[in-house]
Amino acid sequence: MSFWFWHGLRNGVRTTRYPRVLESAIGVSPGRPATTEFASADQAAAAAANCPTGAIVAAGNTARVVLRNCIHCQRCRFGFPHALAWQTDYEWTGVTNPEAFGPLPSAYRRSTHIMVVDAGDCGACLRELKQLNNPFYNMHRLGFFLTATPRAADVLLVVGPVSENMRGPLIKTYEAMPTPKRVIAVGTCAITGGVFGHTFMSAGGVASVLPVDLEIPGEPPPPLAILHGLLVATGRKPPVPQETMKERGA
Amino acid sequence: MPMTPFPLSTGNPPTLDQLAAVMQERFTSSVSVSRADGGIALSIPLLEPSLLPAVCRFLFWDLGCSWGGLIVEERATQWRLSYTFLATGTGWIEVLLEVPSGAGSVPSISSEVHAADWHEREAEDLFGLQFEGHPRLGDFILHDQVWPEGAAPHRKPQRKSVDAQQTHLRRRPNPEWRPLLVVQDPGSFAMPVGPVYEGGIGESLHFMLETVGEDVLRAVPRLFYKFRAVEKIAEGQTVAEALLLAERFAATSSFAHSMSFCSAIEKIGSLEVPNRATHLRVMLSELERLRHHAGTIADICQSTALAVAASQAAIIEEELLRTSCRFTGHRYLFGVNAPGGLQRDFDDASAGHLRLSVRQATQKLHLLEERLYFTSSFLDRLEDAGVVDPEKARDLNLLGPVGRASGQGHDLRRECPYNGYQSYDFEVPRESEGDGYARLRVLFQEAYQSERLISQAAERLEPGPICTPVQAGLSAGVALGWVEAPIGAALHWIRLDESGRVERYRAITPSFNNWLGFHVAVEDFAFQDFPIILATFGLSATECDR
Helix, strand or coil: CCHHHHHHHHCCCCCCCCCCCCCCCCCCCCCEEECEECCCHHHHHHHHHHCCCCCEEEECCEEEECHHHCCCCCCCCCCCCCCCEEECCCCCCEECCCCCCCCCCHHHCCCEEEEEEECCCCCHHHHHHHHCCCCCCCHHHHCEEECCCHHHCCEEEEECCCEHHHHHHHHHHHHHCCCCCEEEEECHHHHHCHHHCEECCEECCHHHCCCCCEEECCCCCCHHHHHHHHHHHCCCCCCCCHHHHHHHCC | CCCCCCCCCCCCCCCHHHHHHHHHHHHHHHECCEECCCCEEEEEEECCHHHHHHHHHHHHHHCCCEEEEEEEEECCCEEEEEEEEEECCCEEEEEEEEEECCCCEEECCCCCCHHHHHHHHHHHHHHCCEEECCCCCCCCCCCCCCCCCCCCCCCCCCCCEHHHHCHHHHCCCCCCCCCCCCCCCCCCEEEEECCCCHHHCCCCCEEEEEECCCEEEEEEEECCCCCCCHHHHHCCCEHHHHHHHHHHCCHHHHHHHHHHHHHHHHHHCCCCCCHHHHHHHHHHHHHHHHHHHHHHHHHHHHHCCCHHHHHHHHHHHHHHHHHHHHHHCCCCCCCCEECCEECCCCCHHHHHHHHHHHHHHHHHHHHHHHHHHCCHHHHHHHCCCCCCCHHHHHHCCCCHHHHHCCCCCCCHHHHCCCCCHHHCCCCCCCCCCCCHHHHHHHHHHHHHHHHHHHHHHHHHCCCCCCECCCCCCCCCEEEEEEEEECCEEEEEEEEECCCCEEEEEEEECHHHHHHHHHHHHCEEEEHHHHHHHHHHHCCCHHHHHC
């Protein structure tokens, strides 16, 4: 079966050069709406009223974007007269509590073990996490490894709004992890509950169950956004500036 | 139960009048048959509840209809239970049972139509309805170890807000709870797997593997860890809000679900979808199917530890994700569908680019398929893994690629066409072995058919409007929408009230149907085959749990 070896070789190296060089291939990120200056206050108010999750806040002529609420419905982008500016970046990770947050100690920099808990995710965030193992992103080259046991984990990635039936397993997983540990909420559902909100079956985000250190907004955050979050957790990339976080309503 | 042939299937599919006549003849005055609308062709209201199992058995086994699903609705003074069936080539039939609110109990049809088992268990858990004669009710969606008996969160007076119910305060974790084990041989033991396992990249679900050592005798999935009560959240929402939910509860088939939701709304509002939008919808739903199947093939290669093939399939999936993003602005096709058409238009240049990218992806899939079929170590793992024979597949009404690999599985694109699929030229691949290898072959063949459909749709694109907007609001109405999602038939049933808000929303998903049949494939197998069987089924827990 040596043809597999040649089949793999023939395809060449497909891996992104991120984080050394920013990746610019089309389609790696859906982008995000950006804070936009309108001609009149009415237009900004109309843009805010059009958003189903309150991710756009009008202040005078400006429509400010609260990224942690954005669910990528694109209703402010297409088919709407007062469309917002669109920015195709992916470094979105922010710190929830800047006074208390510090990255993992430097010993973890080149070998970080990651535990993923699916707490009611729609499948998109998990699929994007799976992409981190494919040749395009290949997170092993940066020293990130998935682990199947919380006893060996340093970082806990939680996806989904925390469904009632997953509340117990999630807390148990967190408690089984040794310190130092960091918790990252991946995706808008894990940050605010997203479209599922705070109901009798959904806790409305990880923060109501566990102390969350970092947030990666996006529905779903593309693989590079998750990679950026992991780099922030290990202190190899700076998080989004605090002013931007405040703008986001954190 | 012996399967008698469909008495009318000798030539063309039966007309509705023929079906109605057959029902009238068989059940004389006990049933009345009427034409219905809102996507359901024929309605059979039952006057006598005790007749229900006999009518359902006649439809499923004697007339050869497939099982659609059970739609429970709590009306002001009565329960409205709609048992839907699909008569191939003819349309949807509903058996309608209305019982007074006080009754609280109806006959069970699970012993006649096995595929209805989980639908009845779900209704018992969420509505507190009792199904007389059902062998095993309780401990389904609301897990017995944390939920008290008698909770019925989908009943009308219950509100969805957390303050009204204080759910997690009412929960009483029961440390004494033990799962039901069937294998009682000396030396046998149960190996629990999940809900957090496989490095977490697997979805949250639980299996109890009952084993006597190396051989696992049976494995029963325990789902609904991810239950978020989507149907309850949608109640009282506007159509635009509920569309976000329909799109987001199962992201790997989000376009199919949002399209099914939109088609129900289009039936209520009598909206005609413009030609251009129907062709674009075909392109996008086939793109989603292709990407989904590429992802499932990557998972299958991964489960057999064939690293290079898994990487190559993952490259194809990622390239298709990027193509989706380039074309629609979102990697998982969120925010594209709208009631009456699409939210935005696409120019012909980007449609041409999409067609080109899809052709390149299928060429790579062809190459991968060829190499896989020459890899004996890979085929050894798949052959005879997780066999579902055609009789079992028919009995449990398996849908989608899993059903089609066992010679069953209706394809709604062909057998109950929607969105202009009847004018397209494509094949529905079928295999009869029902093992993992057959399921892999079906996945590859369906991916190639999707490429054909995308090419045909791209050629038919003509300039024109993209959406028929809702004029002057939606009024009260009820309708069923259906779409062949990548995993199988996705049914969305909606009732709107006078103000155009959602009164009851029911999503019947293919994963819900197929997880019921999963236990058939995992009887008496070697432990190391478990991930492979799981991957070849390619089911989604979030689509099942909702």
